[in-house]
Amino acid sequence: xxxxxxxxxxxxxxxxxxxxxxxxxxxxxxxxxxxxxxxxxxxxxxxxxxxxxxxxxxxxxxxxxxxxxxxxxxxxxxxxxxxxxxxxxxxxxxxxxxxxxxxxxxxxxx
Amino acid sequence: xxxxxxxxxxxxxxxxxxxxxxxxxxxxxxxxxxxxxxxxxxxxxxxxxxxxxxxxxxxxxxxxxxxxxxxxxxxxxxxxxxxxxxxxxxxxxxxxxxxxxxxxxxxxxx
Numbered sequence: 001x002x003x004x005x006x007x008x009x010x011x012x013x014x015x016x017x018x019x020x021x022x023x024x025x026x027x028x029x030x031x032x033x034x035x036x037x038x039x040x041x042x043x044x045x046x047x048x049x050x051x052x053x054x055x056x057x058x059x060x061x062x063x064x065x066x067x068x069x070x071x072x073x074x075x076x077x078x079x080x081x082x083x084x085x086x087x088x089x090x091x092x093x094x095x096x097x098x099x100x101x102x103x104x105x106x107x108x109x110x
Numbered sequence: 111x112x113x114x115x116x117x118x119x120x121x122x123x124x125x126x127x128x129x130x131x132x133x134x135x136x137x138x139x140x141x142x143x144x145x146x147x148x149x150x151x152x153x154x155x156x157x158x159x160x161x162x163x164x165x166x167x168x169x170x171x172x173x174x175x176x177x178x179x180x181x182x183x184x185x186x187x188x189x190x191x192x193x194x195x196x197x198x199x200x201x202x203x204x205x206x207x208x209x210x211x212x213x214x215x216x217x218x219x220x
Contacts, residue, residue: 001119001120001121001126001169002119002120002121003117003118003119003120003202004117004118004119004120004125005115005116005117005118005206006115006116006117007113007114007115007116007210008113008114008115009111009112009113009114010111010112010113010114011111011112015114016111059111088217088218091217092113092210092213092214092217092218095213096115096206096209096210096213099206099209100117100202100206103202103205103206104202107198107201107202108198108202
């Protein structure tokens with residue numbers, strides 16, 4: 001018997017951010033490219049943008065910005081606000097998984 | 111912005127018990143009747159039994175027992191093991207909701 005848990009953020013009762021969006025932002029941060037990030041999490045480029053637009057609108061935060069030039073010919077990176085939001089979410093999500101596991105062991109004795 | 115969370119119990123990677131099943135067992139405990147409990151949570155009597163059978167099998171616990179006679183003509187009540195399992199689950203679920211809310215406020219400052 002195992003315990004599972006999940007958290008997500010809502011705005012006005014609508015889901016806005018959860019594990020899937022976390023992976024999307026993490027992948028953008030890793031690759032500096034929406035295209036690469038979309039591939040990594042197995043969604044289309046178009047879908048990735050629709051997720052980003054919806055999050056930006058509902059959270060009221062600009063999440064990505066285009067970088068032009070440079071040796072890799074530019075790309076799309078997370079804004080500082082996006083990075084800050086993501087870091088908080090990761091801290092929250094990772095901490096909760098640990099707490100849930102610990103409480104489960106304590107209460108159910110396994 | 112609000113945080114939402116959900117927990118559930120799995121056995122061998124399969125979901126077995128969560129908020130919906132909690133409500134079913136609570137309703138059986140309240141009414142002493144599968145029929146009334148099913149009505150309360152808006153599922154059919156047949157569906158209620160299929161949930162109970164699946165939980166009993168996967169958890170390896172007998173959850174309900176038939177009571178015959180008495181002034182209300184009998185009914186179906188939770189076994190002591192079911193009540194014990196349910197109490198633990200409620201303690202776990204309610205405690206986690208509080209913790210998630212508190213951590214969210216602390217980390218996101220809202």
